[in-house]
Amino acid sequence: xxxxxxxxxxxxxxxxxxxxARMCASLTEEAEAIGWYEQRLxxxxxxxxxxxxxxxxxxxxxxxxxxxxxxxxxxxxxxxxAQGVLFQDGDIVDHGEAAEAAAGEGDEETPAFGAxxxxxxxxxxxxxxxxxx
Amino acid sequence: xxHLLRRHAPITDKAxxxxxxxxxxxxxxxLAARKLVDFEGPLGWEYSATNLGRVQAIxxxxxxGVHALQRRVxxxxxxxxxxxxxxxxxxxxDRGAVDADFESLDAAAQRLAVAENQAxxxxxxxxGVEGVCQATTHPTIELNGDGYDRYPTHVARxxxxxxxxxxxxxxxxAVSPEGYTGVIETTERGGYPLLDHLKKIVGGPxxxxxxxxxxxxxxxxxxxxxxxxxxxxxVGYDSHDAEVVxxxxxxxxxxxxxxxxxxxxxxx
Numbered sequence: 001x002x003x004x005x006x007x008x009x010x011x012x013x014x015x016x017x018x019x020x021a022r023m024c025a026s027l028t029e030e031a032e033a034i035g036w037y038e039q040r041l042x043x044x045x046x047x048x049x050x051x052x053x054x055x056x057x058x059x060x061x062x063x064x065x066x067x068x069x070x071x072x073x074x075x076x077x078x079x080x081x082a083q084g085v086l087f088q089d090g091d092i093v094d095h096g097e098a099a100e101a102a103a104g105e106g107d108e109e110t111p112a113f114g115a116x117x118x119x120x121x122x123x124x125x126x127x128x129x130x131x132x133x
Numbered sequence: 134x135x136h137l138l139r140r141h142a143p144i145t146d147k148a149x150x151x152x153x154x155x156x157x158x159x160x161x162x163x164l165a166a167r168k169l170v171d172f173e174g175p176l177g178w179e180y181s182a183t184n185l186g187r188v189q190a191i192x193x194x195x196x197x198g199v200h201a202l203q204r205r206v207x208x209x210x211x212x213x214x215x216x217x218x219x220x221x222x223x224x225x226x227d228r229g230a231v232d233a234d235f236e237s238l239d240a241a242a243q244r245l246a247v248a249e250n251q252a253x254x255x256x257x258x259x260x261g262v263e264g265v266c267q268a269t270t271h272p273t274i275e276l277n278g279d280g281y282d283r284y285p286t287h288v289a290r291x292x293x294x295x296x297x298x299x300x301x302x303x304x305x306x307a308v309s310p311e312g313y314t315g316v317i318e319t320t321e322r323g324g325y326p327l328l329d330h331l332k333k334i335v336g337g338p339x340x341x342x343x344x345x346x347x348x349x350x351x352x353x354x355x356x357x358x359x360x361x362x363x364x365x366x367x368v369g370y371d372s373h374d375a376e377v378v379x380x381x382x383x384x385x386x387x388x389x390x391x392x393x394x395x396x397x398x399x400x401x
Contacts, residue, residue: 121137121139121367121368122365123160123366124157124365125366126172126365127167129167129171131168
């Protein structure tokens with residue numbers, strides 16, 4: 001089993017950073033799988049095989065979206081930039097530059113992954129369903 | 134920087150961590166509603182209204198041959214509970230003090246939890262939020278000042294009403310602080326703790342619920358009580374002087390009852 005997602009000694013990395021690296025690796029793998037299915041679909045002639053591949057690619061779309069949302073929820077600057085780019089009409093590069101500039105304003109203290117809950121002010125309480133007392 | 138303006142506060146990272154931890158620790162035991170209803174979000178500070186999936190007619194034809202409808206939404210409620218922290222205390226935290234005085238924060242956390250619980254269980258009429266006890270279609274069960282040893286009878290009747298309406302369990306029981314104290318102090322004949330007996334009847338948790346009057350039995354099956362969170366409870370910065378820093382706890386949310394038959398109110 002490899003641990004290629006780490007570029008620094010894992011034992012020196014805090015747990016939130018290891019989780020961040022794992023989820024980034026997962027995101028990459030989902031994107032690769034989407035690309036592979038796209039290539040297979042482009043050359044496959046059998047209709048049944050194409051239907052299965054198309055269904056499988058849909059699964060990868062979902063996995064990619066879930067991985068991305070997880071990372072964005074915990075990385076405020078990334079989320080802020082993504083909000084300026086994703087699902088917007090118009091020039092993508094212009095949106096990207098504007099979002100990056102806006103996110104960089106006065107953020108010498110850009111929160112790290114895992115510290116987002118405290119740095120952005122949310123206490124991260126969320127649902128307590130099922131808890132007693 | 135978010136609208137909470139935390140970076141403008143004269144508070145170090147270490148002290149912010151202490152404040153957030155204290156707020157979280159004080160809030161969690163008191164946020165009874167979140168232990169019993171479905172929670173969705175947080176959807177962000179800019180999220181302003183819950184889609185009700187319904188429309189209302191706009192009277193008249195503004196253009197001949199065209200009818201207009203307007204979407205109905207439930208605007209989110211913002212709750213804010215201000216508090217202060219002494220700057221001397223903040224300096225002591227940075228020196229390593231572990232017994233900082235957060236009395237004002239603790240009181241604010243309690244007030245906010247009470248407000249959230251009251252909105253969910255008893256409604257907030259001016260905001261359009263209807264509480265569980267207002268929405269229920271079941272007759273209320275009168276506790277009539279009966280002793281706590283009568284609670285099993287009343288709660289069992291509530292469960293029977295839910296079952297008769299086809300509402301599956303498990304169920305949860307939210308109890309006022311006075312009622313909760315009475316329940317845990319009481320043992321039944323044979324020495325069996327009343328608390329355990331009530332948990333067996335409902336099949337779910339018995340929750341200490343500041344802000345609740347009497348008690349409420351609710352189904353925990355899901356999909357019946359919908360708490361939609363815009364901004365989850367957060368600590369923000371307001372202002373400061375030489376002595377104190379003025380902060381606040383803040384959240385935004387809406388609450389809807391999707392199945393009025395899924396709860397029974399027990400009133401004192």
